[in-house]
Amino acid sequence: MSASAINANRRVGGHRSWIRQHAVSLAFLAPAAIWLLFIVVYPTIDTVRLSLFNESATRFLGLTNYKTVFSTDTILTAFRNNVIWVLIFPFFVTTFGLIFAVLTERIRWATAFKTLIVMPIVFSTTASALVWATMLDNSPQIGAVNAAVLTVSDWFNPPGAYPVSTTAGQTVADLVGSNSRAEKNSRIVSISSARAGGMINIGLEDVSPTTLTLLKAQDAVKPQPMSGAITGVVWRAFSPSDPTNKTDILPGELGLPLIRLSLVNSQGSTVATTTTTTSGQYKFSNVGAGSFFVELVSSNFSSGFTGISWLGGSSLTPVSGLGQTAQALLSVPLADMAMIITYLWIWAGFAMVLIGAGLASLNREVLEAARIDGAKEWQVFRRVTVPMLAPVLAVVFVTMIINVLKVFDIVLNMASGSSVNATPTLAVEIYNDGFTGGVHSGVSSAIAVILFLLVLPAMIMNLKRIKGV
Amino acid sequence: MANIVQSTDLTKRRRGLSRRLPTRGPSNIILGIIAIVWLVPTVSLLVISLRPEADFGVSGWWKALLAPSSLTFSNYRVLFDQGFVAGGLLDSLMTSIEITVPATLLVVLFACFAGHSLVFGRWRGRDVVFLIVVGLMVVPVQVALIPVVQFYHELGNLFGLNPYGTIPGVIIFHVAFGLPFGIFLMRNFMSGIPKDLLEAARMEGAGEWKVFYRIVLPLALPALASLAIFQFIWVWNDLLVALVFLGGNAHTPLTVFLYDQNHELQANYWIISTGAIVSVIVPLIVFFSFQRYFVRGVLAGAVK
Amino acid sequence: MASVVLRNLTKQYSGNNAPSLDMLNLEIADGEFVCLVGPSGCGKTTALRMIAGLEDVTSGEIEIGGRIVNDLPSRDRDIALVFQSYALYPHLTVADNMSFGLKLRKVPKAEIEQAVQSAAKILDLVDLLKRKPAQLSGGQRQRVALGRALVRDPAVFLMDEPLSNLDAKLRVQTRAEIAQLHHRLQATMLYVTHDQVEAMTMADRIAVINLGVLEQYGTPRDLYNFPNNQFVAGFIGSPSMNFVSMRINRDVERVHLTGMSADSNIKVTLTDEQSDILRKSDGSDIVVGVRPEHLIEGSIDHAGFSAVAKVEVIEFLGNDEHIHATSDETDLVAILNAHSSVARGDSITLSAPLDTVHFFDPTSGLRLS
Ligand SMILES: Nc1ncnc2c1ncn2[C@@H]1O[C@H](COP(=O)(O)OP(=O)(O)OP(=O)(O)O)[C@@H](O)[C@H]1O
Ligand SMILES: [Mg+2]
8 A cells, every 4th residue: 555655646746635536435444444453453463572572561582482382381282283183174174075065966955965064154163062072972871972882882892781890990800709719801700619419609799789779689599409400699798787708698688680600611611601590590400520610701791882082181192101292292182083073063064065166167068078088987076076176175275274273162162171281272272371360471472473374374375366366 | 266156056057967977876875874963963952952951961862852752941941031140141142142243233334335445446555455455364363362452451541441351342353353354255246346337326426425325335235145144153153252352241142151151160061052052043043044145155255 | 980870869858848859860871971950959969968978868769880879878989079168178288188088098108199199280289288278279279179089089079069169260260170070080970050051061961950850861952952841941041041921823824823912022933833733732822932042133034933122221242242122021132243233222123933942831831842
């Protein structure tokens, strides 16, 4: 503007007349110009200044704040997270958009589908984040994702009647009583052996009473020995009236129902299996010669699937042995992925709409020419459609890079517990450093300046593109 | 860019297309699954908000789909019955409206003015100003926060009117950051209006203001609608600006309400889900009423 | 090289009332150049696209080189199609555009190189091989589109109004190039145009289509001299044939025709045989057709057409003049020598000898002979 003003001066002979000549036009521009100058342009420049001062903006520090930025682990973590976002998200959202756009051209209910996919864009990211936090909740009673995983997992790895929560540090050995011992692979085996006509009773401890209530357990009753068979009872060896007596079956002690048992010979191989009754009794009939042990198989204690902690602090890369800074730089939190998935849900519609419009504006005859030239559908897509869409794909990609560099709401709302420290991005750091507990300018401004520098290439690309239009 | 915008007409005749693509069946199945996946979170939110508080965490929300009679509006009733207490749901809804409506109107108005000046004005340097505006479009909000907070305090020291912590403070900031996109959109649209029309009106003696509101404004209505919807949704859904500028204000918009419920007050999920539904309803209504304009805005604004 | 046979080819788009193509039967001999002409929307493109495999066949059969190809995808039909919009791959160079099909077919590199070079030589594209389509002029793009077809050496060339995007001069020039190409390759070519001049100058045979129905199929000469019906007669020839509705005067000794009004200025005198034929026909009306180029100024003494007409407009074309005149409120166009001294407003007599006059049934439009 100033350059042209100078030109005008020469031409018309005075600043004033130039202004007068265009007074009305400039008045139209004024409100926007004032607003932008005071709230966007000036503050942006001022942030650069503040980044060179101390936290209360009273003392000039030079580049100290920038040194702090690159030597603080939490901020390095934020950089790392931004890198993860930028590497993963734009690629996937563009791919999703492309796939959706191409496939919707082949269905009759395209409008309905597009509406559905676009809808999340108008939700606040806060609401979306909270929805997905629930979707991804650890508990299969809350999180639909874990519930789905549980359903699938139960087909392959059903939980036993007496699950032992290994994630909580419990082991099968905790259940073992005086007449049995824990074996490898979560099995429990009787200490004594028996021959046909004999009896083996196994008392377990630490079995949760609610489990027994659920299984409708009844008082344990010692069975009568039977010739040719091995019999016995598996019971909960705990009586309030005599807590220290672990060997005898006391009145009021409950049998353990539905325990899966194997009869194991002296060579260690299973010769028969059975299950206990509601009062904990079992019977192996027609036992052959030799002596046998009774084994409680491991599936009794399998805890099955207990839920993936999507939004917890776990890392996808092994970093436990590393130092603080190395962890900050190298860990890839699972929670990042959960957030990226949520963000995909929000933004895929945007990519789809843009790419769909690009697709609709393609010259159909070029695609037909390729088919006549001998291309199969996949080749048409790979070698003609995608290259022709390249400009649109680039726009989507760049837009999403900018978007992801600034990612904020989703992280702030989805991070909880241990992932709060694992997932922040630069935008979150700016907020945390600058605004939680009063306004502090220095380091926060330095990060903001860096963020600005990161979006600068995108700005330049936009300018080039729009100048060309 | 130009041809992306042109091709907004998605209904364009595509001859023989459907036949050429032999994979109709699989496409239907794949997209059907995707559609369900995309729908599930929204449905879950709705169902949870309609379930009794006590059911949450005991059984999954999907169980309620088999027993629809267990659903109730009691969560909504409880929150609405609170009335307009500060920090309540209704109060937040009002605050969201109080912020969003002025912020939208001002941006639309100023962007129209500026677009008019940039397209129909005859001062030199218009193109440079436009390019600056385009550059400002990607400036992250974060870059301006701290100086603006200080600027607000400065205003308080000088004139006794400190917008920090007030709703106008939030609005002022939103207007500024909505303008670059707004001006971009309006200028691009207005440059498609034939200049002859304006010249004809000028020759009949219309002044600049009359030309603006009699000719340019009516013709720019579609772009105006796109911009209004965009700005509305953008402001409605903002969390960061409200968090920063509302400071200790007792009245907060819905996004802050949800954030607080989740963080400070720790997961009263029946409140969060009910609040989220309320917060999502308004933009959804806007979206469904003006879907065409929204899509047009998306296509035109791919640079934001 | 291959022949193409269409049997009862029909296309009905869902949602349209009438079929876009109705029972088209056409035989194109090996090496023949056939033009498909007709007014806009008559179904030419539809026919071509069905042959190319881009459009489903509603009913009927398409045979290429003795093989029914109805269910074959485009890529297996061994055809090349030159699109009206050229449909060049915008992201590929001229050379890559031309070699695209061969690369897909995994033709050896050296062979591709050679095919591209020789096509480029024929079409004068050698210097443009490295450019992208956006950097070419319309005529050059057109030649690349032809080149892309040429390189493939297909059994049949299909072209859909390939010249319609060119300016008049370039069109004439490229027309000659395509005709030459055909002579050189002796390839089977099916060429769609709505420009009858293009068809007349290039084709071995012409198929005239109207409203999805084949009106006539024959050599340009046949179509011009012996049009089957009024539509073909009107469509072939430029300016179009003049048509006049006339009344058969049967009661007189020798039948003659007069205009519809009582004191008509138009009349046709007939020979004895013709007289006898028309005396036997049932109708009392008939449509008479005379080509502008057959009309002369002044009367003739033997049997034939004559009309006294008032000159309304004269179009000077250099050697000739097109005279637009009215007689009995019927417009007549005549091509006269530019040296004639006819002026606007004159009343002149226009005549044509009987052997150049065509007669058509007014209801069926069929030519009577
Ligand atoms: N995809 C389609 N769906 C429905 N109707 C169609 C379709 N394509 C063509 N038609 C109709 O079929 C008829 C024939 O169209 P076609 O394109 O074959 O005409 P044409 O002879 O090539 O005309 P032109 O000389 O203008 O190119 C037209 O009435 C047209 O509207
Ligand atoms: Mg056509």
